[in-house]
Amino acid sequence: MIKEFDFTPYFHSPEILAAKVLEVYFDNEKPSYPIDPFKMLVFFGVIYQFRDFKDIEGIYLVPQDSDDISIVGINLKRPIPRQRFTAAHELCHHIKDRTLNSICSFGNQSDPIEKFADKFASALLMPKYELKRIVSKYEADGYVKFDDIIFISDYFGVSFESCVFTIAYSLNKISGDTESRKLRSRMRKFQPNLKRQAMGLAIYDFNLIRNIIDSYTYFFENESPLVWYNFKRDFIYNENKMEGINIDQEDIADILTDLRIHKQDSEFCKSDYKDIIEVVGHASIYEYLIEVEQQDVSAYTMMDFHRMLYQFAPHPEEAGKTRIVNNLVLGSKFESSDWHDIPAQIVEVDLLIRELFSRKEDLSVSDYVNEVVKIHHKMTVIHPFPDGNGRISRAMLNCLFKLKKLPPVYIKLNDKEAYYDALKKSDLEGNYSGLQEVFYKELFRSIIQLNSKFVI
Numbered sequence: 001m002i003k004e005f006d007f008t009p010y011f012h013s014p015e016i017l018a019a020k021v022l023e024v025y026f027d028n029e030k031p032s033y034p035i036d037p038f039k040m041l042v043f044f045g046v047i048y049q050f051r052d053f054k055d056i057e058g059i060y061l062v063p064q065d066s067d068d069i070s071i072v073g074i075n076l077k078r079p080i081p082r083q084r085f086t087a088a089h090e091l092c093h094h095i096k097d098r099t100l101n102s103i104c105s106f107g108n109q110s111d112p113i114e115k116f117a118d119k120f121a122s123a124l125l126m127p128k129y130e131l132k133r134i135v136s137k138y139e140a141d142g143y144v145k146f147d148d149i150i151f152i153s154d155y156f157g158v159s160f161e162s163c164v165f166t167i168a169y170s171l172n173k174i175s176g177d178t179e180s181r182k183l184r185s186r187m188r189k190f191q192p193n194l195k196r197q198a199m200g201l202a203i204y205d206f207n208l209i210r211n212i213i214d215s216y217t218y219f220f221e222n223e224s225p226l227v228w229y230n231f232k233r234d235f236i237y238n239e240n241k242m243e244g245i246n247i248d249q250e251d252i253a254d255i256l257t258d259l260r261i262h263k264q265d266s267e268f269c270k271s272d273y274k275d276i277i278e279v280v281g282h283a284s285i286y287e288y289l290i291e292v293e294q295q296d297v298s299a300y301t302m303m304d305f306h307r308m309l310y311q312f313a314p315h316p317e318e319a320g321k322t323r324i325v326n327n328l329v330l331g332s333k334f335e336s337s338d339w340h341d342i343p344a345q346i347v348e349v350d351l352l353i354r355e356l357f358s359r360k361e362d363l364s365v366s367d368y369v370n371e372v373v374k375i376h377h378k379m380t381v382i383h384p385f386p387d388g389n390g391r392i393s394r395a396m397l398n399c400l401f402k403l404k405k406l407p408p409v410y411i412k413l414n415d416k417e418a419y420y421d422a423l424k425k426s427d428l429e430g431n432y433s434g435l436q437e438v439f440y441k442e443l444f445r446s447i448i449q450l451n452s453k454f455v456i
């Protein structure tokens with residue numbers, strides 16, 4: 001794309017260059033906000049990857065030859081608004097400084113190339129004409145208040161701090177002392193994150209992580225066997241730990257290694273310990289998930305998963321059957337379906353899955369994830385089996401993820417409470433956004449873990 005448009009006449013001003021880049025990207029249509037700099041990187045022919053950098057915001061690597069592709073790396077640990085700013089900054093390098101590899105450290109304002117890229121990023125995400133228009137909505141007596149800047153920064157998907165600075169210095173719409181050190185100290189006292197909490201807002205807008213999921217390039221086949229092996233160990237460890245199965249990571253590694261060598265003849269398949277038997281069963285679910293194809297999947301796949309989970313248990317013939325009693329667990333967070341209704345509700349899940357398959361290719365990744373999350377939630381409510389429901393309903397979720405070429409996800413032990421709270425919120429309020437956010441984050445984490453060695 002970039003080869004078709006010559007931006008060189010606009011290299012004298014970061015603001016003018018940013019305006020021109022937006023014009024080309026939106027094809028002369030009105031931009032929609034927040035601007036998605038990740039999608040723009042992809043549009044202009046760049047692959048971006050999040051990485052665990054120590055003290056840099058991002059890097060830009062120029063293509064080595066005409067067949068090669070430009071690569072941008074973004075610091076994984078920074079807040080999302082900062083990552084968006086870095087993506088926009090690296091886009092500037094791609095457009096303007098294409099012959100130079102750039103390593104962009106925190107707050108490097110002495111280098112004119114870096115300074116230009118920062119100004120470009122700010123103007124790309126917060127174009128002055130749009131900022132003026134939004135600020136005028138909140139303006140009173142010629143000024144805008146910090147409280148309102150919370151909403152303005154969300155509109156543009158930028159940090160509160162950079163929004164305040166831009167409004168103060170490019171529009172002169174902040175009252176009082178705006179000398180930069182004073183302004184910083186005023187912002188610290190204001191405590192924007194606490195204010196957000198008090199207003200019932202998340203630390204950042206949910207849509208920002210949604211943007212990342214939608215434009216991120218994930219390479220399913222590209223990683224080394226060791227990376228997949230480590231992922232599998234973490235997956236099985238966390239999934240089982242979630243259900244209170246008492247087994248540590250080293251034991252899991254021993255079990256997986258023995259299974260790989262001896263398969264069904266592994267001594268662990270004959271274990272007397274319920275916990276070990278379930279871990280072995282769960283490992284076979286994982287193997288299935290990695291290979292599954294759409295024609296093999298329906299709501300009844302959950303029965304197969306249940307049989308796999310308990311295949312080495314003392315009475316494997318009982319596995320795969322739905323429960324014939326009601327769960328009356330005192331103090332339980334969830335209320336599950338009456339057992340008489342289970343078969344009809346599984347038919348409903350099957351219809352949802354078929355409907356999802358019919359739209360699969362047309363849905364964005366985040367829209368697809370949203371639908372899968374609803375199906376997952378419905379399964380947790382049906383609670384079809386006497387035991388193993390958590391692992392089975394997450395296995396179904398992963399199975400549906402795989403069919404959209406997404407990696408498996410698991411809930412990390414530390415995130416267990418957030419996951420249960422989000423499930424409960426879906427139950428009580430029919431509000432799935434918390435649960436969707438949990439899985440956006442897990443998906444993002446899996447992608448990073450599984451593509452850890454790729455390209456950069």
Ligand SMILES: [Zn+2]
Pocket residue numbers: 089090093102103104105113114117
């Ligand atoms: Zn830079």
